[in-house]
Amino acid sequence: MKHCKQDEELANTGPRPFPTKAPNPETLEAIREGDAFLATGKSGRFDNGADLINAALKAPEV
Template identity: 85%
Template sequence: MKHCKQDEELANTGPRPFPSKEPNPVTLQAIREADAFLATGESGRFVNGADLIDAALKAPEV
């Protein structure tokens, strides 16, 4: 029986662990910061998504 390359790749992989259902500390900190920002009622730096994309395209590469 002929095997394809994809079969070999799948045969050589191990099971992946299930991710935790609980957020990690970095995610929790980001959630707290976002909640604090939203609680201020201030508007963000960009009025809409198009402004955000435009700024990203004009930003120098890092």
């Protein structure tokens, strides 16, 4: 039976360790920034998800 290269690569991989449950410093900073923004009570740049998606679709590609 023929095996593809991807099958061989997957067969030769070991189990991955579980990621740590503690958030990294960047995640903690992002959480603090989000909490601070929400505490202001101000609305964001977009009122809903549809507005955000429409803006992303209209943005020029980089």
